[in-house]
Amino acid sequence: MTTTAPDTPRKARRPRAPGRGVPLALLAPALVGLAFLLVPLLALVVRAPWRDLPEQLTSPAVWDALRLSLVCATTATALSLVVGVPLAWLLARTDFPGRSLVRALVTLPLVLPPVVGGVALLLALGRNGIVGRLLDEWFGVTLPFTTAGVVLAETFVALPFLVISVEGTLRAADPRFEEAAATLGASRFTAFRRVTLPLIAPGVAAGAVLAWARALGEFGATITFAGNFPGRTQTMPLAVYLALQNDPAAAIALSLVLLAVSVAVLAGLRDRWTRAV
């Protein structure tokens, strides 16, 4: 609670215009919500084994897991951008039969328990999966138990966040800019690239940050589809889960590392990219 107090005067100053400040009916539930989110994190910090922390941080296994997490989450975000932005554009700017159904299907991984997502990926892309079998036959490629498998699992759960975020921004953006570009002779793709994309850049960045964060914390689909092998598929959440089995103190320390890194990255990105949002 005391952590929110220093913020209050600054926040209160800004929206002075309409009324006499923040109504209690909004402030009270807002503070409950904030406390609900922050108290568990605070508990992690309070109960962290600070004395053992240096030892945890110098363990090469931790750095392996952290490096793998960052590489995989970033690659998954890049993949999501490459296919997600066009998909969002398709949903927002074109009209085709069954579009609302497609939109619902795109968001399906959001409600699917990630472990089920992992099993679904195995059935599709596993050694014996409906697509994976062909990959194995034609190219000798098997995805489960590989780092590429981690990236795919993370992309599967992160992509919907990006698509939803970008599609929302596209709908809010004025299509007349694109139409104006078209009347000036730009092709639809050029208009997208030169006009639409810069217009929705903040929304794309916000979606990318959301997707990255989701990918970084991904556990269920990853451990189910890619398994758990240190240095190859053991990301931080997997390392935390397994440490929790017999050494909760180590698990807390690992979680703190993950939290610190994500806060640093998200805060840094927020300042640089998404100030406008």
Place this chain on the structure above:
Amino acid sequence: MIRSARRAAGPAALALLTALGLTACSPSSSPASGDGGPSGTVTVFAAASLEESFTALGERFEKEHPGTEVTFNFNGSDSLAAGIVGGAPADVFAAASPATMKRVTDEKLTAGDPVTFARNRLAIATAPGNPHGVGSLRDLAAAGLKVVLCDETVPCGAAARKALTAAGVEVTPASYEQDVKSALTKVRLDEADAAVVYRTDVRAAGDKVDGVDFPEAAQAVNDYPIALLEHAPNASAARAFVALVTSPEGQKVLGKAGFLAP
């Protein structure tokens, strides 16, 4: 402005604490009704490998004691122990290893000493028909064979490590799975060629996998302890359930599932 924020913070925190308190004491079981026989709900935290046999024993218990209901939480023993230490409202804990039970007894959370009620030994699970001809632990080291083991933080992984060391075999698995069931699932989905699991898991999977016994398993037999918990909400019915598990009748069910007698 600041004052109003402060004033709101008090009730807000109170509301949050009340909400948390309420979920913590949600009624999961009703106490015994006092007229002798067990009644009400018994909550049993049991190792994942006990799922088939304990489910059968639970049904038998409900039939023998009308008015009772046995609810199970099957999970990795370590997660269950962590839950009990964290205050989960359970009546009985059945673990897949003495080490996990020790975490509960160390906190003095059991009523009396745990009793070993079953033992389990390892086996190699392969696809039906054993297409890669796995016949021993040594065969798992063959190049190109995809093997999954349990992670060493869970009992089946620790046992597998013990057996592999006893055999002097070095196996690089494709993955260290988080529990025995997910190791078995990898074989059932044909993502892995072989997994070191419990014999009971092989038996529970029926004709979906083949089991290969190996002599080194004798050096890595797991004891399964069971205990009544100190803060059991329904101690009398829980005691009756533990009695059923350790009775000859219970032992027969466990034996049929592939467990060894204690």
